[in-house]
Amino acid sequence: MKPVLDWKDPMFRRIWNVLIENSLLLMAGAIGGLLWANLGHDSYGSLKHLVLLPNAWFGPAVAGGRHYITLEFLVNDILMALFFGIAGKEVWGAMLPGGHLRDPRRAAVPILCAVGGMAGPVAVYLIGCLVVAPAPGLARGWAIPCATDIAFSYLIARIVFGRRHPATAFLLLLAIADDALGLVVLAVFYPVSPLTPLWLLLVALAVVVGLVMRERGLNSFWWYLVIPGGLSWLGLALAGIHPALALLPILPTMPHARHGQKVVRWARWHRRDALDMFENAARQPVEFILGFFGLLNAGVVLGAGGQATALVLVGLLLGKPIGIFLTGLLADRLTPLKLAEGISFKDLLVLGCAGGTGFTVAIFMATVAFAPGATQDAAKLGALLSILAAVVAMLMAALVGVKKVHEQAGAEATGQAKGA
Numbered sequence: 001m002k003p004v005l006d007w008k009d010p011m012f013r014r015i016w017n018v019l020i021e022n023s024l025l026l027m028a029g030a031i032g033g034l035l036w037a038n039l040g041h042d043s044y045g046s047l048k049h050l051v052l053l054p055n056a057w058f059g060p061a062v063a064g065g066r067h068y069i070t071l072e073f074l075v076n077d078i079l080m081a082l083f084f085g086i087a088g089k090e091v092w093g094a095m096l097p098g099g100h101l102r103d104p105r106r107a108a109v110p111i112l113c114a115v116g117g118m119a120g121p122v123a124v125y126l127i128g129c130l131v132v133a134p135a136p137g138l139a140r141g142w143a144i145p146c147a148t149d150i151a152f153s154y155l156i157a158r159i160v161f162g163r164r165h166p167a168t169a170f171l172l173l174l175a176i177a178d179d180a181l182g183l184v185v186l187a188v189f190y191p192v193s194p195l196t197p198l199w200l201l202l203v204a205l206a207v208v209v210g211l212v213m214r215e216r217g218l219n220s221f222w223w224y225l226v227i228p229g230g231l232s233w234l235g236l237a238l239a240g241i242h243p244a245l246a247l248l249p250i251l252p253t254m255p256h257a258r259h260g261q262k263v264v265r266w267a268r269w270h271r272r273d274a275l276d277m278f279e280n281a282a283r284q285p286v287e288f289i290l291g292f293f294g295l296l297n298a299g300v301v302l303g304a305g306g307q308a309t310a311l312v313l314v315g316l317l318l319g320k321p322i323g324i325f326l327t328g329l330l331a332d333r334l335t336p337l338k339l340a341e342g343i344s345f346k347d348l349l350v351l352g353c354a355g356g357t358g359f360t361v362a363i364f365m366a367t368v369a370f371a372p373g374a375t376q377d378a379a380k381l382g383a384l385l386s387i388l389a390a391v392v393a394m395l396m397a398a399l400v401g402v403k404k405v406h407e408q409a410g411a412e413a414t415g416q417a418k419g420a
Helices: 010-021 024-039 041-048 071-095 104-132 150-160 166-189 197-215 221-226 228-239 265-270 274-297 307-334 345-354 359-369 374-400
Strands: 051-061 067-070
Touching: 024 041, 024 274, 024 359, 041 071, 067 071, 071 166, 071 228, 071 274, 071 359, 104 166, 104 307, 104 345, 150 166, 150 345, 150 359, 150 374, 166 345, 166 359, 197 221, 197 228, 221 228, 221 274, 274 359, 307 345, 307 359, 307 374, 345 374, 359 374
Parallel strands: none
Antiparallel strands: 051 067
């Protein structure tokens, strides 16, 4: 009898690849959390705070100095380290020889636009705070609209421009640089507890351990996750920095082919290094983790909308395209740097709109910027609604006349002329 789910069935694999490539598990989790929170708020709260380990030596503190591990803590503080590890690998890989950000001439304008794409939302958000005279403390969420979701923005670019259009690659570079800057902002400006810098020595020790392991030819990524990764997680948690960033200092210590480190013989047989094996092994589990992240963090009551919702949404949908477009325009007109061939200023405006999709990282930022409650829920709702950037980008493309480059014509397409 043929099994209900045949993993080798080509049709099933195509469907699965569509789910993974387009982050639809995250979307499904977010929609599920949103529905659950509005249809059964109490049971949804019970799910988030489900105690998995009542007596732990780390985690949220309870009376008597004890700690416990909840489902929300497991996903947000532990498992999301793999997501930020994958994001960090994208950044690190792009900086290695042959990477997209290795060539300064190619990477300069996308990186500058990433900076502008963060400054624009911050300016709009803080100006909005002054105009609407919000509740005290709302300005703390200034970094929430800085985020650009790599997966969703890249998906929007493929829909609007096509895979072959140079604007799609430009937006991918911009999103990678944006993620790198966002991780710095998260680590520096949003400590989870009073900073205790002395514990960062444990993170430094983790890096040293990773480098020693690499020099010894250890190529299995599991060792790097468990030993240096565990030390780094503990050091960041004790230092007051969000521990989900634990793998970021460890990734550069992992062996990778472009640095030519010694590797053990079995790894040579497989012709793969630890950094690539980590990405290949973690990418699909991370999609499930993002599904749970969406389920546990996107569950806000629709009536929770407020000032934070409007500020985050306007910051993303208005501040992002303004910041990206103006930065690219000024860099092209006033400096020796130029936009890549085939990218017009119309394209730049549209890709700026596509970059307004905050979603995953914006939701995560909201969870650390505000304490649980009405303001956090309102900010999360703004991050969720930023998916409307897809509609804005499509409308803008139609308005300014940007045409999609189809696969068969992609190799010959050069885009529209600059200055259009």
